Amino acid sequence: MSVAEAIKTETPAEKPEQVSHKITGKDVCVYYGDKQALFDVNLDVREKQVTSLIGPSGCGKSTFLRCINRMNDVIDGCRVEGEIKVDGTDIYRSGLDVVELRARVGMVFQKPNPFPKSIYDNIAYGPRIHGQASDSAELDQIVETSLRRAGLWEEVKDRLDNPGTGLSGGQQQRLCIARAIAVNPEVILMDEPCSALDPIATARIEELIDELREKFTIVIVTHSMQQAARVSQRTAFFHMGVVVEEGATSDIFTKPQDGRTLDYITGRFG
């Protein structure tokens, strides 16, 4: 056997990429009354990665996002079929504690929506109702850590008693992210978190998303394709209630497989 052959045979066979899915969606259908908004959506979300959901308005991406922490429950006439699992647990099974689910799967909305309370109480509210802090010192610690992780601590540490609503838009959104991570969730859902923010505040949030990826699984709905391209590792393209294509973000934006995806990302959708 030649040296070249010897080297070749000793190389271990390439292992298939180890993929761990945090969220799995199987044949998900969503109806608003008679109108069907999602059609048999099969979409898995990888752990500790940022997955962005893109698509034109009304394509079902926000609907799918809201299914993941059962935010659709609060909409009258909304019905979810199929199966969504977080860590292997069906989140639509009967008897599931929805409040506990929403602590595990946090959410950040399009418009910053801090409680009309102090900055401190905005963060402390969740840990308090979930009984996650045994004393006030621990609660102080949670507030500080959450604000630090959200990159807001240095800006607000001297005015924790001021109302959260008095902050700038970008700061308010980071406050909401801090509030979401204060209860130590595993998944953070973001529904167009930057669409009400200026470019600088947007860049800060994007930087934050990149940092949060170390600890959390993030699913983000965005209308900005550049943002999806910048922040996410995986991208799913929704169109008319179906997932047209899901894949590595770099592939989706350079060589999409489906013509509809290509049309959308290149701005050709009529």
Added chain:
Amino acid sequence: MTDHIVTSFSEELEQLSINVSKMGGLAEAQLQSAIDAITRRDMALADRTVAQDQQLDDLELLIEENAVELIALRQPMALDLREAMTAIKIASDLERIGDLAKNISKRSLVIFQDYETPNRLVQGLSRMGKLALGQLKLVLDAYTNRDVDMANRVWMSDEEIDEMYNSVFRELLTYMMEDPRMIGMCTHLLFVAKNIERIGDHATNIAETVSYLVTGDRMVGERPKGDKTSTTSVPTAT
């Protein structure tokens, strides 16, 4: 392919592609003139060829500027981004082809003034030039039609030019060994042959770029290569 929602975006992309094709046509004409000038000993044509190279340089600059502006202002994705990137790449290959054609003409001016060129030598060069011209034409058609198969054909057939270059190279060596007074002219002719061979290489570069533009993937595998002159030595008399 349907048009963009923003019409001016489609128009800008189209204009970019038109300019590349226009530049291709110019490069083709320059190469044709350079070959004609040397085979017909046409000094006026050689002069014109040298002067016209500026047009190619200007067009390359324009294409580059337009492509950069398009990327900055439109943030093109996927196929559109490849359009912009490949326009820059192809323009740069065409500009090099123009330079090489200009250099052939410059050398032919020197040759005409100082030497009688043996017909057989010029015939060889002319055949090589026609082959290169054919390759360039084909690859520009491949670009205009976004035709991967055509690009592949160009990519696979550069070998012929290489082989012809080998034989011209050897022939020139023989002339130089026979008569040292020929060295001056033969050196110039050698460079002319080398320039044509390089033009063939640029045509295959463009073929690779066209394939990437259409498919989004790089061409893989070894391209057949036939240039063996880098390892050829002059046999010394013993």
